[in-house]
Amino acid sequence: MSLKPPSSVQCLQQALARRSKSEPGKRFYSLYDKVYRDDVLLAAWQRVKANGGSCGVDRVTIAQIVKSGEGEFLATISGELKSKRYNPKALRRHYILKQSGRKRPLGIPTVKDRVIQQAVRLVIEPIFEAHFSEASYGFRPGRSCHGAVEEVMKFLQWGLTTVIETDIVDCFGSIPHGELMKKVAERISDKKILRLINSWLKCGVMENGRIRSTIAGTPQGGVISPLLANIYLNALDQKWKERKMDSRWVHDAHLVRYADDMVILTCKSPEAPYQLLKETLETAGLAMHPEKTRIVDAKTGNFDFLGFNFRKVKNPRSGKVFALVQPSQKAQKALREKIREKTGPDTRLKLGELIKTVNPIIRGWVNYFRIGNSSKAFGKARRYVADRTRRYRRRQQNKNGYGWKELQDSFLYREMGLFNNYRTVRSC
Secondary structure, X not given: OOOOOOOXXXXXXXXXXXXXXXXXXXXXXXXXXXXXXXXXXXXXXHHHHHHOOOOOOOOOOHHHHHHHXXXXXXXXXXXXXXXXXXXXXXXXXXXXXXXXXXXXXXXXXXXXXXXXXHHHHXXXXXXXXXXXXXXXXXXXXXXXXXXXXXXXXXXXXXXXXXXEEEEEOOHHHHOEHHHHHHHHHOOEOOHHHHHXXXXXXXXXXXXXXXXXXXXXXXXXXXXXXXXXXXXHHHHHHHHHHXXXXXXXXXXXXXXXXXXXXXXEEEOOOOHHHHHHHHHXXXXXXXXXXXXOOEEEEOOOOOEEXXXXXXXXXXXXXXXXEEXXXXXXHHHHHHHHHXXXXXXXXXXXXXXXXXXHHHHHHHHHHHHHHOOOOOHHHHHHHHHHHHHHXXXXXXXXXXXXXXXXXXXXXHHHHHHOOOOOOOOOOOOO
């Protein structure tokens, strides 16, 4: 198999998107042969390789595949798909610790399964994307957390300060397979594609050496799971549109959704939007999280969304009221905990190596929160990181304190290269 750049994949996606948009009721019959096209498989492999990640139950890593031959690996996949011999392996169970202290279960597919999921996603995503709502921002091409945050900022500036803040209880783990497959089949009639998707939903999870069957949910960790979740939750977005909930003359209630995390902003009574959200989710077999659902007035209170904290405040100089958007207390605490862990007494790295470990954490956090009014939070983070770095250095020297006179900013930032770009950027 040739490893030439897959320049034709974008053309394929554009053609599928145009046809889907021009024929809203069309069902697509012949898609399976496009999944094992050389260019599609190569594009899928390149994305999987770029995203990295650990191995599945077969213990085959990305590095091993690169070493043994990428072309041969893709040719094997193509052959299995063409001959219909492909069967996915069970997911490998892995847990990540949440900020609440609870564990979030992930289901890690094998690298081969991830590549095939990505290939299917490349083919079918444009068909559904053409009809997804503007209110949806999560896991979509050309859309991001920042887009959702800026949309919330815009509505707050417009005076929509009554806010329903919520997310869905175990959304990825609760979506019923039967109802999900019905929604996929509304646009996809190719039985081979449907069989592939259903096999990923039913492949089971291996934990402690035993395979447990899965009767609901799209496993977090699967490449195609975010798309499937968006397909299922699109019913909520469309119901919102059908009821004209965002119309200024009806409820003026605007939904902003990032996967299962969402807010509704309105300047009128929140009762009708709240009931519609609750009823639509219940009809879909889902539920709002009781501990994370609340109604708040942003003029007197505040709310969190996607790691940011939002509230309306008055500028003491100009007297103008504006939307103040900054890293949430939870996000700031999470950063401090990561830095404290990396700079703790158990770490045995030279100062330069420590800084190389810490810098990507700081850079990623700062880049994410640059769009808000984050100067104050950035100042706190900068001081905390610098002090933890100084304390680490002093501990290595068997000295107490922070040594501000000895370890000045010029030493940390210029000589040692500690991250120091804490500038914010202007948003909407």
